[in-house]
Each structure stands twice: as structure tokens, then as C-alpha cells.
Amino acid sequence: MTEGKFNGEMTYAAVVRAGTEPGTVEIPETDFAKIKRKREIRNFFKGQLYLLPSILLFAVFLFYPLFRTIYLSFFLTDSAGTPTVFVGLDNFRKIFTSPVFLQSLQSTVLFVLYTVPGTVFIALVLAVLANEKMKGIGFFRTIFSSTMGVSVAAGSVFWMFLFHPTIGWLNQLLKMFGLDPVGWLTDPKWALLSVSVTTIWMNLGFTFLVLLGGLQSIDDYLYESAEIDGAGYFYKIRRITIPLLSPTLFFVITVSLINAFQTFGQIDMLTRGGPQNETNLIVYVIYQEAFMNYQYGSGSALAIILFVIVLLLTVLQFKLVEKRVHYQ
């Protein structure tokens, strides 16, 4: 390092000398390159120092657990989580042949398909409505974004009451119209749908707020100009709102997709994976495997699989969809 630097210095000085006719111009002896490099090195270390706290935190809470999980996924463990026997890819092989996992995978995919488009579409409609300028619109904006302030636990309890087979409002409503009560959380046909509805409701607040922010960054002049040009309401939405909102939509869809794959709280509160494993989403399977069956090895393997699935989907999304996103 030092030697290279020294060489560089020599060549620089030599170039300077060679390029000048002797005796014509005085070249000061200061070596600018050396001083500049010194400053760069100092700045580099200064920068590292600023990064240190977050690197430390990431290392302890993210990098270490990640590598530990990968490591564990190749082992069988005892009930305390200590690796005992190295089994190679056995854990993975077992998982891919297990009917529980395959059903869980199917449920998860269905769950994602229900919740992501559902949330984004409803939030978009609400955001477009709440973006209108009129008196008292602030009230609606508050209401529409309010579920952001509700915790998963509180939201689940709230919906549990709504879903209650006898005293729940939903079934009472059905009864009012003379319909048979539905086992919202107990009927295998309905459970996944019920959980999805709960999830959509919970995610609506955040998604709505982000989309509303995106809408408000669209210049009013564009709409006024379109109005003068003779564009109708839906024409404006299709040709101006959606294209200009596309970066926000892309962000919201990516985040919702990742969140949907990681859903845990409402499953644990509402159905515990039942009935007949219909709502047994991947994270809940991981939880059961690791913390109820004490199979840390295969639990870790499942976690790795989930990680890879989410990673692939996100990469795919960036590759396929981002091209059509219009960044201003």
C-alpha cells in the first residue's frame, strides 16, 4: 500500500517535470495527489465510524441469525436447539415430500392472491376518493387510515367477535336476512377467506396512506389541463392517475407481497392454522415446527425456503414490473 503510493507520487512528479521546459515555469514542490489521497483515506475511516453502530446492530440481530439459521438447517437438534447430527439436505428433502408443507404452500399462495390485490385495489379506490377536495375530507382520511394504528392482536380480537358463530355480528346479519349461519373460522371452506378479509382490513390503513401520499404528489395542473382538454373522470384516472402513481403502486405491492408471506399474528390469534390445516401458512408452520415440536433443524430449513421464495418473487417483480413503472 505504502509502496504503491510512493510510486504513484514519483510518476506524478516525473510527469510534471517532463511536461515542462526547464527554466520556463516554476512548479511548486507540493504533491497534490498525496494530500488528496491522505484526505480520502481519512474520510473513508470517518465514514466507517458513522456506519459502525448500524453495522453492529445488523450483525447481531440480522446477519448472525441468518447464518445461524442456514447452519442449523443442515442439522438435527435437541430440544434446546443445540445441533446434534449433521444431515446435509435431509431436512429440505423431508419438507418437500411432506403433505403438510405442500398444503401450507398452497394456502400461503392463495392467501397472498386474496390479500395483495384486495388490499391494493380497495386502498386505491379509497385513496382516490379521499384525494378529492371537499369539506370534511380530513375526517374520511383519518378513518380510512385508522387501521394503521390498530395492532394485529387488537384487530384479531375485534374480528374474532365479528366472526363469532352465535353472537358475532356477521352471523346475526345473515340471520336477519334468513340465511344459515356460517362457521367463519371453523368451516374449512371459509376460514382462509375470513383470515384474508381480516388481513386486508388490517393492511388497508398503511396502504391507503402511502397511496394517498402518492396521489397528492401529482400536480393539480395536470388534471385541470385534462379537464380543459375534455377528459372525463375515468379517462383522467386511467391516463394520468395510474401512470403517475405507478412508482407508489409498485412499492406498495412489493411491500404487501412480502408482508403477506410473513403473516403470523392473525393466524395464531384466530385459527391456529386450522381447520384441517386450511389456514396453516408457512410462518405458522415454521413456528409450530421450531417452538412446539422443538425441531429447530427442519424449522430453520423451512425458514430458508420461505426466504428464498420471497427473494425470488421480489427479484422477479423488479425484473418484470419495474420496466413499466414511470419514475418522474
Next chain:
Amino acid sequence: MQESIIVEMIRVSKSYDKQKNVIKEMDLTIREGEFFVLVGPSGSGKSTLLRMIAGLEDITGGILKIGGRVVNHLPPKDRNISMVFQNYALYPHLNVEENILFGLKAKKVDKAERQRRLQEAAEMLGLERLLKRKPKELSGGQRQRVALARAIVSRAPLCLMDEPLSNLDAKLRANMRMEIRRLQQRLGLTTIYVTHDQVEAMTMGDRIMVLHDGKIQQVGEPIRLYNEPANTFVASFIGTPKMNMGNARYFPEKRELVVENRLSLPADPAGLDISPDRNVIVGIRPEHIRPGTAEDRTSELEVINVEQLGNETLLSFEVGKEIWTAKWPGQWKVKAGERVPVHIPIPFLHFFDRETGLLIKPAQSAHMREVEKV
């Protein structure tokens, strides 16, 4: 040529939240093919008025007619107008061609017609080679042209422009001024043009309306406003450097007109029918304060600032608490602090009433010279 009325306003007014009169009962007619300029300082209500004509703002009271029919209740798209916005309002995700055709597609004009109008407008504004570019890849002047092209293709008989040149640099602005004017004349387009720049108003308008505090100050041809400003506001707003003004009093016994208690000008009662006890404001254009010669000097003033413009020299004087400016043609070797003789000719003074600000007597207007035709 029969001139028909395109826009008619009958006691139009505008208030927000029933409080402030942003536009006070306003009567106005704009004729076909006219380039009509609304000019005024910021906050005078000129943009609001334009947006009311466009239908982007509600009209609180009065009647607005466009092309003979009442349009108070009609949304912008049914008023058959086009508009150019200050920041151009180009759609950032669409290229130039799509931007220009946006409105025609919305109105479902057929494809062949669309292409024909696009070609025509692009050619007129020199946009042929930019059609596939996005707005962010264009310079300010090019964006401005796209906005104009978009207004042209709509074939609306009335075009509204809201300070379209204010985002351009000075040189480009002078260019576009001429270009817009020529385009307007070529197409015979009735145009209502809002600006805060009195130079734009003077150079572009067939007629100008000066607006202040939501009230019409004066409507008329640019040169008329310059020569016979209806009140002190118009007098100081139109013309640059602005008109020199000061409180004055006429003393017939001494044959003197005293300005700002500082400047006394010899005045002949024959040419001055101002009653001696009337409080007046006098005004004089900078180009009418001339360098005094031994015979005709009326006063000697101390120069406080000199601006050499090359073709002319601007001199500032302190007259009482007012600062007056004189514009002398050519280059003058004068330094700040020197006292120079000046000639302030009484016939070139405008007289305004001090209470109402209204014009009592305009200056004897300089005779417009005519070009000898060969």
C-alpha cells in the same frame, strides 16, 4: 370586418368563503380574433379571473358568456376553450406526440384527423423532430412550444394563457413573445393572456386590461394606456422605468407649480387650467425629463445614481421623498453626486386628483411619427 363578441362578462364577481371580493363586479367584452392581455401585480385577481373563464373556479355572481351562450354552469370541457399553463402542465409520462394528442384522444377525434392536426401543429412550432421525446428531455422553450401545440390542435376558438412565459429566461422570453403573437395572428385565435409583466402586455396585446385589487383600472389599447393612464395606478404600472410622480400645488400669482415642496416649475396660467386650491399629483415619463440647456433649464437636480445602458442613460434624482428617473438618449458623462440642469416641460405633465387618484388632464401626447413610405 365584422367583429363579433367572444367573451362577455356582466357584473362578474368572485369571493372566497363569502368574505373577500377577489373580483369585484366586472363588465368586460372581448372580441373575436383579439389578443387581450390581463395585467396586474400579483394578487390582483388576474389569474383567478382567467380560471373563472376556464371554468376551473366557480363564479360567485354575474353572468359569463362565451361565444354567445351563458357558461356559468358548464364544466371546462364544455366551454370549448384551450389553455396554456404557467408551468406548461405537460404529462411527464407521455412523450411530446402523446401530450399533444391527449385531448383529441379524450374527445375521440378520429385517427387521420388527429395525425393531420399533429403534423400541422408540430410543423408550425418546429417540434417535428422532438415528437418521441419525454418532457423532461426538453428545454424550457421546447416545453413551452409543446404546451402551445396542445392548445392549437384542439381548434378551440378561445385560448387562455396563464403567464406562459414567466418560467423562461429573458432572451427566450422576448423570442417567444413574438412567436406567440405571430401564431395568434396567423390562426386568428382569440386569446386572453395573463401576465404580471407590463412589457409583455404592451408588446403583445391588442387591448390591455389593468387589474388591481380585483377591480378594472383601465381597458384599452397599449399606447392609449401609456399616453392617457386613467389613474395613478395605471400610470405607475405601465411603462418602464415607471412614471415619476409627486404631490404638487399651483400658485397662479407666482406663476409657479411646486412639486413635493421642492421643485418649482415656471407655469403659464394660459396652458394650465388647474384650480390653485386643488391637491394634485403630477406625473412625468422619464423620457420627458430632458437635459436642460442654458435657455430652457427649469431646475437643477442632484444625481444620486447613474445607469449606463449603452444606448441611453438613466439618471435618478431625489425630489422630496420621491425618487425620479430621467431617461436620456445616448451616453452621458455624469457621476452620482453631481448637479445637472434639467428641463421638465409642463405640457408633458399628467395631472391626477390626489384624493381619487383619477386623471384630471393627460400630458400632451407626443405625436406619433409616421414612416415615410417609399
